[in-house]
Amino acid sequence: MESSENPFIVALRAPANETEDERIRRVRALQDAQRVSRQIDESLQETKRILERRRRATRILLLGQAESGKVCTLLSYFQLAFTPQQFQKERDVWRTIIQLNLISSVRTLLNLINEVEPNAQSLLTPPQTPGNRLNSPSNNKLRRIHLVLSPLLSMETDFNKILFANGGSPREIRVTSGNTWKSKLGFRDSATSQQESDLTNAQNSIKNNLIQLLEASKDNIESLWKDKDTQRALEEREINLRDSPGFFLDDVDRIASPSYQPTDCESDIVRARVRTDGVEEHHLVAETARLKGNDFYITDVSGMRSARHSWIPFFDDSQAILFLAPLMFNQMLEEDPHVNRLEDSLLLWKEICLNVLLANCNIIIFFNKMDILRRTLESGVEVRKYVPSYGDAPNDVASVTKYFKDRFKSYHRKLSPKPRTFISHETSAIVSRTSSHFWGTFDICHCASRISIPQQLLWLQVFVCCSLSRSD
Numbered sequence: 001m002e003s004s005e006n007p008f009i010v011a012l013r014a015p016a017n018e019t020e021d022e023r024i025r026r027v028r029a030l031q032d033a034q035r036v037s038r039q040i041d042e043s044l045q046e047t048k049r050i051l052e053r054r055r056r057a058t059r060i061l062l063l064g065q066a067e068s069g070k071v072c073t074l075l076s077y078f079q080l081a082f083t084p085q086q087f088q089k090e091r092d093v094w095r096t097i098i099q100l101n102l103i104s105s106v107r108t109l110l111n112l113i114n115e116v117e118p119n120a121q122s123l124l125t126p127p128q129t130p131g132n133r134l135n136s137p138s139n140n141k142l143r144r145i146h147l148v149l150s151p152l153l154s155m156e157t158d159f160n161k162i163l164f165a166n167g168g169s170p171r172e173i174r175v176t177s178g179n180t181w182k183s184k185l186g187f188r189d190s191a192t193s194q195q196e197s198d199l200t201n202a203q204n205s206i207k208n209n210l211i212q213l214l215e216a217s218k219d220n221i222e223s224l225w226k227d228k229d230t231q232r233a234l235e236e237r238e239i240n241l242r243d244s245p246g247f248f249l250d251d252v253d254r255i256a257s258p259s260y261q262p263t264d265c266e267s268d269i270v271r272a273r274v275r276t277d278g279v280e281e282h283h284l285v286a287e288t289a290r291l292k293g294n295d296f297y298i299t300d301v302s303g304m305r306s307a308r309h310s311w312i313p314f315f316d317d318s319q320a321i322l323f324l325a326p327l328m329f330n331q332m333l334e335e336d337p338h339v340n341r342l343e344d345s346l347l348l349w350k351e352i353c354l355n356v357l358l359a360n361c362n363i364i365i366f367f368n369k370m371d372i373l374r375r376t377l378e379s380g381v382e383v384r385k386y387v388p389s390y391g392d393a394p395n396d397v398a399s400v401t402k403y404f405k406d407r408f409k410s411y412h413r414k415l416s417p418k419p420r421t422f423i424s425h426e427t428s429a430i431v432s433r434t435s436s437h438f439w440g441t442f443d444i445c446h447c448a449s450r451i452s453i454p455q456q457l458l459w460l461q462v463f464v465c466c467s468l469s470r471s472d
């Protein structure tokens, strides 16, 4: 071989004395190699396109403790504002989730009335002393209802075991990241694989059984919820079920009916509760005229304390963080009943503010669940009993919100590695039965105005984009 000859051409050259069979094999091998090479080129191009699309997209990270409303409040409203058609397609999935949420509340009620405390007798134990209040016809009624509703509870356990990540724990619906759980509930999109569709077909009968059983149980659920002994048991234990995530007992008639469809997204779907396990990225391509074609990558995480270490790899890639901090000063974390919810949010907020990986990231804080704060204060709960430093300041929504907002703001100012604007929203995702629209205050750079959440999200998008153009 001459030293100037191209080694590739030499390697591909036909050998001397090549037979016809050898020639055909060699040409085929060459064509195969060219095809593979083309595929590699195309996949590199595709990866480059995806990376470029991602680079130009708005990348948002949703953070906050468990149950703060990352999915139900923010993600749902994002979807509602920017990809309404896609969101409509998911309605069927939410129908089952809402029905399971309803059964979960029924379980809570049954557990409650069945609870045997030391020195107390269960409402469901057979009456022993004549004349005792537990011997009342009402108690007999509860005993009968418990019996009748038992199949519903076993069905819930089976459902959870088959469909969700929690191995059948009846306490909550818990889903792992990815769309598999949605496809198991009947959701189809172009990314749903054939295998996932098959799974859905196999589980259709369970869904139908659930619908039938719910319809048959409708009246009993309603009686159980409205029963005065049930209500008294809730009151005695200071349980406010109406403020719990996934509460639908006031809507039994509608939700347990076979023709039930979740109402407009603003009400039923945002009230549903699904615990996120792991980290999930949602890619939204805006459908609305003004933003058509704009890409959003929204990363949703599990807010559990044990899962927070898994957030860090996503810090690097995010341009804005939406942080949810419900001002629930009188509640404890479900995962650790010794930790106050608001204290936990403040600690988390401090860590996020001082993280150097997030130094260039805009953080927008949502004081969510303002409806619960309002109800809590109206019911006479005093902030100073839980937060002694609150002192004798007025116990009203405006003063309490300002007090806590100032604390978040001062940590933001003191701990941020570089100066950045404090942007906050006060939001309530749940439509109260007396008001016909969402509310929230939008407060940036000391200017505040009352606008609806979808409008706020548009604003939010503008600010996220502004921040991008500044950092580019």
Ligand SMILES: Nc1nc2c(ncn2[C@@H]2O[C@H](COP(=O)(O)OP(=O)(O)OP(=O)(O)O)[C@@H](O)[C@H]2O)c(=O)[nH]1
Pocket: 064, 065, 066, 067, 068, 069, 070, 071, 072, 073, 243, 244, 245, 246, 247, 270, 271, 272, 273, 274, 275, 276, 277, 301, 302, 303, 304, 368, 369, 370, 371, 372, 427, 428, 429, 430
């Ligand atoms: N009353 C009231 N409930 C709300 C509000 N926002 C959210 N919720 C409810 O609180 C629950 C929050 O659930 P998610 O959005 O799933 O919570 P998350 O932050 O994603 O929680 P994890 O997945 O566990 O990290 C849902 O049942 C919502 O309906 C609100 O403003 N007011």
Ligand SMILES: [Mg+2]
Pocket: 070, 071, 274, 275, 276, 300, 301, 302
């Ligand atoms: Mg979640």
